[in-house]
Amino acid sequence: QVQLVESGGGLVQPGGSLRLSCVASGSIFRLIAMGWYRQAPGKQRELVAAIRKGGSTNYTDSVKGRFTISRDNAKNTVYLQMNSLKPEDTAVYYCNARIMSSDYWGQGTQVTVSS
Numbered sequence: 338q339v340q341l342v343e344s345g346g347g348l349v350q351p352g353g354s355l356r357l358s359c360v361a362s363g364s365i366f367r368l369i370a371m372g373w374y375r376q377a378p379g380k381q382r383e384l385v386a387a388i389r390k391g392g393s394t395n396y397t398d399s400v401k402g403r404f405t406i407s408r409d410n411a412k413n414t415v416y417l418q419m420n421s422l423k424p425e426d427t428a429v430y431y432c433n434a435r436i437m438s439s440d441y442w443g444q445g446t447q448v449t450v451s452s
Contacts, residue, residue, distance in 0.1 A: 346430060355448060
């Protein structure tokens with residue numbers, strides 16, 4: 338059906354950078370939007386950034402100015418460039434694709450920011 342494959346997570350020191358990638362495949366010709374969510378221990382999953390088919394983006398306030406979501410339509414890939422990382426960014430990051438009225442999820446990739 339729809340498959341999302343994530344990569345790029347890891348351990349980084351505060352102030353460092355990571356770039357997450359998510360490749361979508363399958364029945365995605367009706368793709369509406371893609372985005373990144375994260376879930377930290379003891380917290381609800383939250384939207385980090387999203388990019389819609391038309392190219393518009395939105396970010397949660399805590400990452401504005403530090404994170405950038407982008408896409409390569411030819412590769413069906415969405416990226417999340419994360420700069421100036423903080424310990425509070427530590428979470429499992431999940432790729433999301435919205436297709437028609439359905440949401441599809443990747444398995445998640447761990448991002449740990451620690452010195």
